[in-house]
Amino acid sequence: MPTADLLIRAMSPTDLDAVVAVHQHAFKGFFLTRMGPAFLRGYYQTIIDFDGSIALVASPADDPSNIVGFAVGFHDPHRFYALFGQRRRRLLPSMALAALRDPGLIVQILRNVRRVGAQQEQLHPGVVELSSIGVAGPGGGVGGQLVEAFASVAAASGARQIMLTTDRDDNEAVRAFYERRGFTLDGFEDRGERWLCRYVRALGERPSGE
Numbered sequence: 063m064p065t066a067d068l069l070i071r072a073m074s075p076t077d078l079d080a081v082v083a084v085h086q087h088a089f090k091g092f093f094l095t096r097m098g099p100a101f102l103r104g105y106y107q108t109i110i111d112f113d114g115s116i117a118l119v120a121s122p123a124d125d126p127s128n129i130v131g132f133a134v135g136f137h138d139p140h141r142f143y144a145l146f147g148q149r150r151r152r153l154l155p156s157m158a159l160a161a162l163r164d165p166g167l168i169v170q171i172l173r174n175v176r177r178v179g180a181q182q183e184q185l186h187p188g189v190v191e192l193s194s195i196g197v198a199g200p201g202g203g204v205g206g207q208l209v210e211a212f213a214s215v216a217a218a219s220g221a222r223q224i225m226l227t228t229d230r231d232d233n234e235a236v237r238a239f240y241e242r243r244g245f246t247l248d249g250f251e252d253r254g255e256r257w258l259c260r261y262v263r264a265l266g267e268r269p270s271g272e
């Protein structure tokens with residue numbers, strides 16, 4: 063698909079099924095995917111409802127319901143995870159089903175419930191977290207355009223920097239993808255079961271006097 067024909071717009075509730083499908087495809091075997099489509103739907107619904115999120119979808123310009131990628135992130139991840147934690151009760155049936163289907167998930171569910179409930183690290187004002195990007199067909203330029211659209215929306219909403227974390231190990235292609243798009247390595251985070259790289263990208267200078 064020629065990338066010039068891409069339309070990038072805000073995610074809406076009618077996109078949820080398609081976003082879940084792209085997520086399942088892009089993040090095969092990851093924790094959220096293993097939690098199943100109902101849980102994923104609840105997660106993305108919370109992102110849409112949260113007032114501090116940036117949630118974008120990409121589609122062919124002439125076929126806006128055909129979602130081929132998404133990018134989501136938060137001005138204040140701390141507040142987002144507090145909201146998601148409050149909604150956990152609604153997601154209990156899907157969590158129970160996931161645990162029955164895939165008992166290996168139970169340890170990860172407990173670890174994530176503890177992490178969501180714990181005090182999340184607060185970002186500095188002006189920093190936006192790019193939480194995830196996924197595309198249906200890699201290598202077509204959709205991911206790169208989503209990064210740039212995310213940066214534009216973040217800058218327009220007053221952010222000065224984007225930060226993101228991604229796996230440190232066995233993840234060269236994704237790390238190179240971000241590095242070629244202006245992200246620089248800012249440190250490492252130990253998440254117990256895996257190490258993450260933290261990347262940052264500055265978002266242009268703010269006009270003087272601000």
Ligand SMILES: CC(C)(COP(=O)(O)OP(=O)(O)OC[C@H]1O[C@@H](n2cnc3c(N)ncnc32)[C@H](O)[C@@H]1OP(=O)(O)O)[C@@H](O)C(=O)NCCC(=O)NCCS
Nearest residue numbers: 088194195196197200201202203204205206207236239242
């Ligand atoms: C990472 C990801 C979002 C990139 O999206 P994308 O649409 O493939 O990105 P682009 O096409 O703009 O860029 C991919 C780069 O890899 C190259 N590439 C070529 N073939 C490729 C392939 N089969 N798969 C991935 N990249 C390929 C592209 O040419 C491009 O090179 P460049 O950086 O020099 O421009 C996408 O691969 C994806 O969804 N991965 C799975 C989910 C994930 O890991 N997300 C990131 C962590 S949140």
